[in-house]
Amino acid sequence: MRDVAIASFAQTKYVRNQVELTEVDMIIPVIGDAISRSGIPKSEIGFYCHGSSDYMAGQSFAFVGAVDALGAFPPIAESHVEMDGAWALYEAWVKIQCGEVDSALVFGFGRASMGKLRETMNLQLDPYTLGPLGIDSISLAALQARALIDAGKTSERQMAEIAIRNRRVAKDNPNAQVTGDFEVEKLLAEPTIVSPLRKHDCPPISDGISAVVLAAGNHIGRGESKPVFIRGIDHRLDSHQLGGRDLTRSPSTKLAGERAGVHDGPVEFAELHAPFSHQEVILREALGLGDEVVINPSGGALAANPMMTAGLTRIGEAATHIAAGKAGRGVAHATSGPCLQQNLICVLEGE
Amino acid sequence: MSDKEPVKSIITPTRTEYTYTPGPSAQRSLRALARGKLVGEICPSCNQVYYPPSGACARCGVATRDEVEVADKGTVTTYAIVRVPSENIDLELPYCTAHILLDGADIPFFGLIQECEWDAVRIGMRVEAVWKPESEWGLNAENIRYFRPTGEPDVPFEQFKEHL
Secondary structure (H helix, E strand, O other): OOOEEEEEEEEOOOEOOOOOOOHHHHHHHHHHHHHHHHOOOHHHOOOEEEEOOHHHHOOOOHHHHHHHHOOOOOOOOEEEEOOOHHHHHHHHHHHHHOOOOOEEEEEEEEEHHHOOHHHHHHHHOOOOOOHHHOOOHHHHHHHHHHHHHHOOOOOHHHHHHHHHHHHHHHHHOOOOOOOOOOOHHHHHOOOEEEOOEEHHHOOOOEEEEEEEEEEEHHHOOOOOOOOEEEEEEEEEEOOOOHHHOOOOOOHHHHHHHHHHOHHHOOOOEEEOOOOOHHHHHHHHHHHOOOOOOEEOOOOHHHOOOEOOOHHHHHHHHHHHHHHOOOOOEEEEEEEEOOOOOEEEEEEEEOO | OOOOOOOOOOOOOOOOOOOOOOHHHHHHHHHHHOOOOEEEEEOOOOOOEEOOOOOEEOOOOEEOOEEEEEOOEEEEEEEEEEOOOOOOOOOOOOEEEEEEEEOOOOOOEEEEEOOOOHHHOOOOOEEEEEEOOHHHOOOOHHHEEEEEEOOOOOOOHHHOHHHO
């Protein structure tokens, strides 16, 4: 395996409704920032890959528009995944491992506010038996939360405490969208949106962009911050048929974690992409993370959930945490699909 | 099971709605169009002029902000005579669509050609915009009804081959 490092990370501030700018207007400064801080001249970036979904923009081939931000002349090597930007990072990592390139710019973007996200997310379901039921993303997450409570693995109180902790630590994250101090009794007195989920259990709808530059070979160490190495990365998926899954467990996260070598060293912290509060419980169990592991120093997806890049943001935030000397080794996780269907685990370590 | 007709297809209607905002460049250009002006943007790096402007130079990957007015006449760089009906397009068949390199722009603009025999349309032909009456102008590209031949001499391919 080649050493591959996260050389830089850049992101927008996440907001509920970005109406002033187009996606391209938003992408240009963020990738410019990431490339500049990586210390790698743009002309030496070997590969570009991004994650987005045309369903966010409501236009077929909307993802091609993002290429306008890249300066694709002379021609560049470029690819796209209709997934969270974390999977774009995986593709770039594979390309670097294959020895084809020594650097890559990876980004993800979404303006979920353009549509009605709960309804838009219905379109990711199988179009024959599940999608036509009209079930939305919050209702599906509520089914999972109910199953978890019924199994005795969490409670509405614990879920509220998870939301409180994430949004409290997010006060230190200048890019977070929902932050502050909340009281558990007050939150539990709120009505449910879809039982047992209350507003605080659900992620905000966020518009935003994040970008990572990967470096290998001679490019490692050229950047402003210390390189943070990808020691293991793997992604796995569970059935898209929700009826065929035990929603209280995440076997794909467990397997990806084992393959990525989560416990080959001490896990000091984890950035978990758990858009709904109860999902943090499922992920902690799947990854075998004890109480000593700090969860979501950034505030996680409950503080900002930019659809199609919240997972990449977890990797970027984890790398930033290590590069700043706040930890030596940690885990970043990304999810995609309903009820934690697909999961990616990235183990990061400082020098 | 065996006495039933197999299910060969199902229809599952779906509908999503979006609120689209055009961004600063397209907004400025649309406001200019409502005043009868075609305003594009120039790349600060390579000086290419884009109409309509997208806010970025795809060649250089930099933001474009400086406005440049382009002419409402130009040169046909390619065209098609459409004889097949299409959903959502309410035009009498056949009709002619063309890429038109507006004078002052570096990339072609998409327009309809009329007031012309179809077999007379050709690459290099000079055309000009036919506008709706000013009282009907709005914030949309339909302010220009179509383009028609100007009768000027054709432009040799060599002069626009870099702008296809």
